[in-house]
Amino acid sequence: MYACSKNEDEITPEETKIVFLVPSNFPAPTYNFEDNKLTNAGFALGKKLFYEARLSADKSVSCGSCHQQFAGFTQLDHRVSHGVNNCQGKRNTPPLVNLAWQKAFFWDGGVKNIETSPLNAITDVCEMGTDLETIVALLKNTTPYPDLFKKAFGSPEINSQRVLKSITQFTAVLVSCNSKYDKVMRKENGTTFSSTELAGYNLFREKCSSCHAEPFFTDFSYRSNGLDITSADEGRSHITGVNTDFGKFRVPTLRNIEYTSPYMHDGRFYSLDEVLEHYNSGIKASSNLDPQLKNGIALSTGEREQIKAFLKTLTDNEFIKNTLYSET
Template sequence: MKAKGIVFLVLLGFITICTAFNYGFKGVNYSIVADSVRFAVPANFPKPVYDFKDNPVTSNGFKLGRILFYDPIISKDKSISCANCHQSFAAFANLDHAVSHGVDECLGTRNAPPLFNLAWQKEFMWDGGVHHIEVSPMNAMTNPCEMATDLNTIVSRLQETKAYATLFKAAFGTTEINSQRTFRALAQFTSMLVSANSKYDKYIRKEKGGDFTAEETAGYALFKKKCSTCHQEPLFTDLAYRSNGLDLKPDDIGRDSITHLETDRGKFRVPSLRNVELTSPYMHDGRFETLKEVLAHYNSGVKPTANLDPLLRQNNVYGVKLSTIEQNQLIAFLKTLTDHEFVNDKRFQAPE
């Protein structure tokens, strides 16, 4: 009888956990203390693209956005939050998932990109299909393979949840809950996801903790010689759309799905290399598990696609040729772009 009792309790606990995962709010705490926050431009960064004039970041607005980011109430079956595909410990990427994993076990077609330094972006998603940070969450909310819901349902659920009336009033002055306020609160949270305190940043700003090793110094020199045109400092992306020769005939037409131009077929936004050590797998479809696989592609795997970026074809030589030693040096430098302060910042983590 004792053994049967233990089995029963184990099963009950398992059922409870499964139920909470699928239908509950996973411990989101609506009563967290509002953190003191202020958006500031890092000394080595340019002016942001996002204009905060109509949506200044406040402690209560940030708090509301943080809670919304982690609350699965906004998905179809209340099982998926923004944080499911954008995990704080992975620089808000989806660690070890090649493509997004949404409601009803549905798998998307593209890798969930990391979220940081969004205030410096004028376009979002791999194909640039969204043009404003405030509406960028709509893509995931309405995608049938992600949250699979709609704005009316989301607003209704927020209105029916007593805690949100208080949260919206603190953030915006009244208890009114609508889609614009929801998006602006989320933008206050995501715009504060600023990653600018890596070892590289401290090296550039000549701060304590910014001393490079010989290998990192050699890697930085290689980076500036062979990678910096597309991955421009300090954001480590030029925000352009390029083909890097992954497939002769791409299954995903990329930027072409937005512009409907044959010349954009197979092109995707150049991702930032910041925190790249933490954001595997890589490429728009998550095909590469490691940085070594990525560099191996550029060294010997680039294919002569119709829209291959000219920078990857010089004097009829494809790719970026790097010896094994050079690849190790480059990876050593790339690891200096990991911002441990950012990924460990409690303000950005689940409000439990």
């Protein structure tokens, strides 16, 4: 069993061996499991921790609260993340998908390792509002966690490293690669684009793919796409300290974009029509605007419909509905 499997709705981690395999239309991943052996027990523990609200300061928020499977592991209809005590963050929740291929995480690329990426949510006062020491103490005294850690790691010891490694065994296996687009690329079962989808794909490659590169539909770079003359969020420059990075954010993946609204780092757009209209007529000449966007991206009404039709071929319903990733 692996993340890109098919028709596994009824399978649980205990019933089928979980392994990580690279889809044939994907390159080699950045992360591997050499120092974090992937096992059924480790995956099951990581999933339980991912959905464990008692890890947060007020026992109300889990990783899965902001990363909802039915919304492509982002947060449906929330412009920005909502954490403990109904606190609102400043950025839109990014989807958790194909993380094993990423070299940096979050909108500003502030974390370089998938295993340490949960620390931001754990410690942020507007997300989980706690710390690893408190979480470890809780888990040591909460059934069935000592037994689950023993099954996953061979001893009941619970420490911060094991907490992070087990969560990674879950999140790194969240691979989305069975959309219609993927099946067309892999020539599976004679799957083909409709004429509208194909026209949209050709338009996309012409006008959008320099940033949203296949097969992940992001090139993982940081760019300003002209949302404002002066960004209210400093973006990448908060990490690098470089002025030319002010207002730049990581190019987001477009996989499962049909499910992951609202869009942009601040969640300002609720529909793909709004997004496409921004590129057509709404780009602001910010000082760090990406040069490729200085003249916008002109799109007729018909072209927008074609691009939207193509973008919907990036929906991976097998990923969205796979109960292997679900809380219950």
